[in-house]
Amino acid sequence: MQHSQTVPGDLCKATAKELTAAYAAGEVSPVEVAKAALERAEKAKAELNAFTVIDHDAALSSARKSEERWRSGAPLSAVDGVPTTIKDIVLLHGYDVRFGSAVTEDVSNEPDAPSTQRLNAAGVVVLGLTNTPEFGWKAVTDSPKFGITRNPWDPSMTPGGSSGGASAAAAFGAGVLHLGTDGGGSIRIPASFTGIVGHKPSFGLVPAYPASAFGTVAHIGPMARTVEDVVAMLNAMSGKDTRDWNQYPGDRVAIELRPFDWKGKRIAYWSEPCVGGNDPEVAAAIRRTTEEFELAGAIVTEITLPMQDELEEIFYRHWHVGAANRLAAIDEKDHDKLDRGFLEVAARGQRYSAVDRIQAEISRSQFGYLMDELLVEHDLIISPTTPITAFEAGVNVPLGAGYSHWVEWSSYSFPINLSQQPACSVPCGRSTAGLPIGLQIIAGRTDDAKVLSAARAYEQMFPEHFLTPDGNWPMMAERLA
Template identity: 55%
Template sequence: MDTSFPPGFAPDELCRLDAAALQAAYRAGGLSPVEVTKACLARAEEINPRFNAFTRIDHEGALAAARAAEARWRAGAPLSDVDGVPATLKDIVWVKGWSVRYGSTTTDAAPYEEDAPAVALLRQHGVVFIGQTTTPEFGWKAVTDSPAFGITRNPHDPSKTSGGSSGGAAVAACVGAGVFHLGTDGGGSIRVPSAFCGITGLKPTFGQVPAYPASAFGTVAHIGPMTRNAADAMAMLKAMSGRDLRDWNQGAGRFPALGLAERALKGLRVGYWSQPAAGALDPQVRDIVAARIAQLADLGVEVTPFKLPGEDLLELFHDHWFAGAAARLASVPEARRGRIDPGFLEVAREGAAKDAVRLVQAQVRRASFGAAMDAALADYDFILSPGTAIPAFEAGVELPAGSGLKRWTEWAGFSFPINLTQQPAAVTPCGATEAGLPVALQIIGARGDDSKVLSLAAALEPLFAA
């Protein structure tokens, strides 16, 4: 097989090609999915001892899938435009034939007998699964370390956290170990690690991507793409979107057409949400994002200060998230609970203490907040904010040293409110701190406007890279 596409491209760089380049190369016969998959597998093996992004690297399964994709492209009959594109799956979604441990030593190691809907859709499109990525236990926090698999580290500085809970996916994307990376986001778990690692991550409109089984954390939990650019995020989102009757929470609504479009900046009306719903804003993050907002204003974007319409949003999110942790803990046999992350036990026990009246009141308060945010996105094209309030901090801890905070949610104040509202939100890199740690801009759209959100992210990529 000729490996000259593109000219001068070294074999160890094949894993850096995006989905569009791979499609063109596969169609022209200049590259094979097998060659690209081998490059991504090698990259995964190379980086894993240092960063701990993977719980499983599936050479045999990936190469078998890649050979099948190669045969389809040679016959001129690919399953889709992304047939043969390498991908990773977070250790929190079911994968047929794989053990899924949820980052825990308390779960069953037996292989699963069926795919989760998102996994099944990606498989139906011919996507090649090269491995499984790390998560904290049950995906409960916005950093990635677990009793089962240890600490996942930031590729920009291994002493720092990758963020979480989709930390392994963010690292794999950043270093080129795959093109598509499936993450989940219940309070920032796609957006936080994407921001910390300098990649694109999208929490889609709730229900855009089907989920099964239902998350113990309820309808704050989303499934979405994590990639190196917005075009790849869109290609992955299209491949794993659709209706699945196993997901009752998804509803029976129609799905908007997905695709990137040219996005003119001049004339856009955006609200700038500059203060997190909890915690403090790091001065470097503040200044970098504010400079990007000013840059957009200079290009004709109408920017208006925006304040979240809700009150006590941290408490409201805790009512949902901690109760979800209690529900998840209830599935673990009592004899195994001594092996669980102590932080998870703390929030689960706090959640178990919440009574039924409080939980129903939380649903009512959430509905009011969500309606107010829907109304805001009827007035604005987008709401923009920092991706995170702080840059990545020390690996292996839930909280920055000396912060005085009690829980990860207190530094994730730009993330968790948008899980309550179920609106699409993407993060895109927009600069770096003096220490070289990535800083991101968050783009929030109206429910159903996933394409618009990613189209703006795509428009900003060359602007922010300059």
């Protein structure tokens, strides 16, 4: 059924911009949209295990309040009334956030995290919580508490992680805006595996509290199907918060998408990952894109990252010690209920000395300085988001590919957590098996507007790659329309 001239017949495919325009025109109501989104969310939970909690009563209550605001011409923001999901790792008052674990306590009485507080203040309609691996420790999504999440492009495959519930929901049409976290690629990897847009902001742009057990590699950011929706969500939840001492000083200004002309832009093409190589289809897709940028007038130079051979060990010393830190807060009698892989990583972290950890921080500082310098010489860095496409659900590495740890196939993403620079994954076509491929766009610290403006320009060049209302959606989502 066609609801209006503004939104598609399938409300679950609408963008935030389309929905709010329809709300303003009185063509569709937030309540009607929330009901459609909740129905789709239930299907995503049943078929993909994308959600851990869906709260119909709370969502419809929020939608009714939004409807009144739009009727009176007083919406709270550009995302008022837009269906939204929250990763089961970010505090949300009234919700039993479990961090994907069977050993955590009920935190439903805890106050909102800064990001969820700001989203609520913006009037979004929260559908529920999306699945994550335990404590977000790995780049696929399965946990002892909630089980395996699957990819809507092929349910036998993983949607990536750790924000895999969010990415699966987005590509399935179960919500418009999706809150993710990213400590080593956990927004960008699932965005790549499911063909959506995922932005890891500059560190501190989105405030965090409590501080992550994994330290200052951990970021919070938006996921959606279009760049404009990512920007709208980012603006709703970014800004200063006194609880986040790690934020950079100074005020935050709203991100505005600016015209971006590829002509004359100096693009550094990071072509080889820190570990291993690229799937040939991934390499070919990114190479075709660089050629299109060159045809548009960009100056593309192939690079390796500074200190590239050292980055895996630097990251391990941060990540493994973070896991050991998280484990220290869990009673030893409950350790047998934890993900075995998480326990192994934490055990490695316990073996590092304090000197090892400080040396890693010093090396990280040098790498960060060199990355800042690299992005003075170049306007952007581009790379594959991942060197592979989605693989079998329920395992941490693709079978038979030669990887021993998920970090090895995530080596296009974790370096940018170390450098704290903004990075956006956008869809870049699909493999012959029909699985999405992602392109990563990186700029200097605090230059999120440049990254997102470039991502939007790319989206306008290649609209066929994106999940727009008229686009090529996963068959699982298409049959629900």
